[in-house]
Amino acid sequence: xxxxxxxxxxxxxxxxxxxxxxxxxxxxxxxxxxxxxxxxxxxxxxxxxxxxxxxxxxxxxxxxxxxxxxxxxxxxxxxxxxxxxxxxxxxxxxxxxxxxxxxxxxxxxxxxxxxxxxxxxxxxxxxxxxxxxxxxxxxxxxxxxxxxxxxxxxxxxxxxxxxxxxxxxxxxxxxxxxxxxxxxxxxxxxxxxxxxxxxxxxxxxxxxxxxxxxxxxxxxxxxxxxxxxxxxxxxxxxxxxxxxxxxxxxxxxxxxxxxxxxxxxxxxxxxxxxxxxxxxxxxxxxxxxxxxxxxxxxxxxxxxxxxxxxxxxxxxxxxxxxxxxxxxxxxxxxxxxxxxxxxxxxxxxxxxxxxxxxxxxxx
Amino acid sequence: xxxxxxxxxxxxxxxxxxxxxxxxxxxxxxxxxxxxxxxxxxxxxxxxxxxxxxxxxxxxxxxxxxxxxxxxxxxxxxxxxxxxxxxxxxxxxxxxxxxxxxxxxxxxxxxxxxxxxxxxxxxxxxxxxxxxxxxxxxxxxxxxxxxxxxxxxxxxxxxxxxxxxxxxxxxxxxxxxxxxxxxxxxxxxxxxxxxxxxxxxxxxxxxxxxxxxxxxxxxxxxxxxxxxxxxxxxxxxxxxxxxxxxxxxxxxxxxxxxxxxxxxxxxxxxxxxxxxxxxxxxxxxxxxxxxxxxxxxxxxxxxxxxxxxxxxxxxxxxxxxxxxxxxxxxxxxxxxxxxxxxxxxxxxxxxxxxxxxxxxxxx
Numbered sequence: 001x002x003x004x005x006x007x008x009x010x011x012x013x014x015x016x017x018x019x020x021x022x023x024x025x026x027x028x029x030x031x032x033x034x035x036x037x038x039x040x041x042x043x044x045x046x047x048x049x050x051x052x053x054x055x056x057x058x059x060x061x062x063x064x065x066x067x068x069x070x071x072x073x074x075x076x077x078x079x080x081x082x083x084x085x086x087x088x089x090x091x092x093x094x095x096x097x098x099x100x101x102x103x104x105x106x107x108x109x110x111x112x113x114x115x116x117x118x119x120x121x122x123x124x125x126x127x128x129x130x131x132x133x134x135x136x137x138x139x140x141x142x143x144x145x146x147x148x149x150x151x152x153x154x155x156x157x158x159x160x161x162x163x164x165x166x167x168x169x170x171x172x173x174x175x176x177x178x179x180x181x182x183x184x185x186x187x188x189x190x191x192x193x194x195x196x197x198x199x200x201x202x203x204x205x206x207x208x209x210x211x212x213x214x215x216x217x218x219x220x221x222x223x224x225x226x227x228x229x230x231x232x233x234x235x236x237x238x239x240x241x242x243x244x245x246x247x248x249x250x251x252x253x254x255x256x257x258x259x260x261x262x263x264x265x266x267x268x269x270x271x272x273x274x275x276x277x278x279x280x281x282x283x284x285x286x287x288x289x290x291x292x293x294x295x296x297x298x299x300x301x302x303x304x305x306x307x308x309x310x311x312x313x314x315x316x317x318x319x320x321x322x323x324x325x326x327x328x329x330x331x332x333x334x335x336x337x338x339x340x341x342x343x344x345x346x347x348x349x350x351x352x353x354x355x356x357x358x359x360x361x362x363x
Numbered sequence: 364x365x366x367x368x369x370x371x372x373x374x375x376x377x378x379x380x381x382x383x384x385x386x387x388x389x390x391x392x393x394x395x396x397x398x399x400x401x402x403x404x405x406x407x408x409x410x411x412x413x414x415x416x417x418x419x420x421x422x423x424x425x426x427x428x429x430x431x432x433x434x435x436x437x438x439x440x441x442x443x444x445x446x447x448x449x450x451x452x453x454x455x456x457x458x459x460x461x462x463x464x465x466x467x468x469x470x471x472x473x474x475x476x477x478x479x480x481x482x483x484x485x486x487x488x489x490x491x492x493x494x495x496x497x498x499x500x501x502x503x504x505x506x507x508x509x510x511x512x513x514x515x516x517x518x519x520x521x522x523x524x525x526x527x528x529x530x531x532x533x534x535x536x537x538x539x540x541x542x543x544x545x546x547x548x549x550x551x552x553x554x555x556x557x558x559x560x561x562x563x564x565x566x567x568x569x570x571x572x573x574x575x576x577x578x579x580x581x582x583x584x585x586x587x588x589x590x591x592x593x594x595x596x597x598x599x600x601x602x603x604x605x606x607x608x609x610x611x612x613x614x615x616x617x618x619x620x621x622x623x624x625x626x627x628x629x630x631x632x633x634x635x636x637x638x639x640x641x642x643x644x645x646x647x648x649x650x651x652x653x654x655x656x657x658x659x660x661x662x663x664x665x666x667x668x669x670x671x672x673x674x675x676x677x678x679x680x681x682x683x684x685x686x687x688x689x690x691x692x693x694x695x696x697x698x699x700x701x702x703x704x705x706x707x708x709x710x711x712x713x714x715x716x717x718x719x720x721x722x723x724x725x726x
Contacts, residue, residue, distance in 0.1 A: 004446075004448060007405070007448075008404045008405050008413070008430075009410070011405035011406070012404060012405050012406065012407050012409065012410065012412075012413055013409075013410075015405065015406055016407070016408045016409050016412075019408070041371045041375060042370070042371050042374035042375050042378065042577075043374070043375065043378055043572050043573070043574070044375050044379070044408070045379045045382070045407070045408035045409065045412040045416070045566065045571070046375065046376075046379050046408065046409055046411035046412040046415055046416075047372070047375065047376075047411050048409035048410050048411040048412065049375075049379075049408040049409040049411065049412050050371070050375055052409055053408070053409070067371075083367075084578070084579070084593050085367060085370075085578070085579040088578075088579040088582075088591040088592075088593060089579060089582060089591075113595070114593055114594065115594050115723050116594065116723075147595045147596055147597060147600060148595070148596040148597075149596070199572040199574070200572075203408065203566075203571040203572050204571075205571055205572055208408070208566040208567075208568055208571040209406050209562040209563075209566055209568055210406070211406070211562070214405075215447070215448070216447070216448040216451040216452060219451075219452060228451040228452075229451075230447050230451060230477055231477065231478050231479065232476070232510045232511070233510055233511040233512070234510060234511075237510060360478050360479075
């Protein structure tokens with residue numbers, strides 16, 4: 001009953017935050033080391049989505065977020081440049097840039113596309129760098145381009161900034177970016193030092209549903225767990241019965257994770273290979289791993305209604321997340337048609353599933 | 364400054380709730396009068412998204428939601444059937460159905476696909492209808508099918524229920540439905556009386572970003588409003604300057620809305636046609652309307668920092684929303700490539716935009 005009460009909240013929490021972390025991780029990888037800022041609050045699917053999404057994006061590798069509340073609540077660094085409304089509020093672009101540079105001389109990134117990037121934005125920015133920052137001994141942080149053809153404009157802007165003596169001035173791109181567009185821009189030689197990514201990250205637009213499920217797999221009766229199964233005409237939707245433990249197999253050579261291994265919760269599991277894994281859906285498939293080490297993944301959070309887990313700080317979580325993804329094979333991280341990471345069953349679990357399927361097979 | 368502070372919260376609130384209401388309206392229309400229940404909480408993009416999304420779905424025409432918190436907080440009727448875990452908790456399907464029918468005899472909808480819809484689910488449901496509901500004088504409410512081919516299974520199930528004396532027993536379909544799948548199922552003669560729609564509704568999966576923007580269009584100076592514009596290489600992204608009023612033009616013949624008309628806030632506007640509208644992006648296009656009546660759409664919510672608006676109850680909002688959508692031409696409501704509903708400018712506004720564009724045109 002208790003498990004039932006928390007189902008929806010657990011599912012939506014894990015589904016959404018995993019979704020955004022996954023999308024952010026892809027976008028960060030596409031940027032090839034350039035910082036990615038989360039800029040999506042205004043298009044987030046509600047307030048919680050903006051704040052928790054910003055946190056998930058930071059954990060996955062974004063350098064920070066424009067969502068200041070996420071900074072206050074979850075210590076995700078707040079970052080930002082300037083808004084079009086700042087520029088529009090002044091009688092002209094030059095006055096707007098000048099006022100901004102005077103307030104933020106140490107972190108001066110100017111938004112140069114309110115009127116015309118190459119004919120107005122960049123010339124005015126350079127003028128303000130010369131007239132306001134230089135005399136005070138500051139270097140400009142960057143310019144941001146939020147519309148138009150980013151590849152073309154960034155190359156032209158780079159040249160103008162270099163010639164004016166600001167080769168260290170960054171160029172930030174924003175405007176409906178995602179991993180595919182960032183990859184394409186970089187392939188075309190766009191001169192970009194960082195990215196601001198909004199709606200496509202915070203909603204995971206390319207695939208906005210993370211389909212985690214929460215299924216009854218066993219019923220406790222007098223201290224033992226009676227397995228339960230749910231069938232389906234769609235083979236992937238058939239559940240795997242039994243209370244379980246999950247292990248990750250790491251290659252003893254490279255240290256890379258090679259597969260996850262799901263066993264019965266009370267099953268004896270070897271600390272190292274050889275070990276045989278059984279595919280949960282395609283029952284004729286099994287795979288043997290030799291030079292591997294097994295590490296259990298499940299951590300107890302609650303014990304008899306008491307929380308027995310201390311949540312790590314966000315920097316520790318972020319470091320762990322980035323390390324785990326970095327350790328995965330490149331083939332698994334490919335954006336399109338990635339190689340499938342194995343998440344397979346122990347022989348005992350596989351056998352239990354077979355037996356239950358046969359029992360329920362109504363001819 | 365005050366306008367700036369609320370920008371993000373206003374945008375995300377209106378963008379998200381309009382997004383879900385729009386998607387729900389499409390799905391409700393596809394169901395052609397059959398009730399649609401919102402079932403998406405577990406896949407919503409956070410807690411707020413689940414609750415406020417359920418409210419938006421109800422406003423747009425859904426009959427209710429499985430999100431009980433939305434009922435408690437916003438009076439959206441909570442509806443639901445049963446979960447697979449209910450069926451799995453018992454030793455067999457028959458016992459599970461029997462226990463449910465005994466607790467909910469007046470609203471008994473049984474989930475029939477945990478093991479096998481036609482060989483186990485429907486026969487067990489009929490047995491329980493006969494043995495539990497009939498003796499108590501109750502009629503079954505329905506059966507729900509959540510997997511497999513809904514068209515095929517619903518036709519077979521309909522026949523079995525009819526032959527058993529339950530032609531009034533509804534059949535509810537769920538499982539990754541949206542407006543397209545519902546339309547296709549009904550075209551293929553699926554025997555369905557209502558729908559439960561989850562992830563595709565609550566995330567607006569087909570298009571999860573609603574791109575509403577919030578732009579500085581004028582700056583108040585001594586009681587007058589100096590217009591401001593933002594340019595872009597993408598013509599649709601150029602803002603329309605000036606403080607404005609919005610009117611809707613209704614046909615005096617049919618009562619249908621035919622266009623929206625945006626004028627200066629202090630402009631004299633006729634109460635009826637003839638009136639000429641100017642396209643905001645394609646400047647050579649204008650259109651004259653004769654037999655129309657103009658009604659202003661903007662309502663003051665805050666006056667000098669005080670809220671001066673009383674929010675209607677949810678039933679009033681829902682009725683208004685459904686009426687407004689029903690009044691639109693079918694051509695505008697087509698799912699793919701709909702006819703564009705005109706949202707055009709007054710001549711004075713159009714002229715102001717032209718002048719500002721020329722002033723900023725840096726050659």
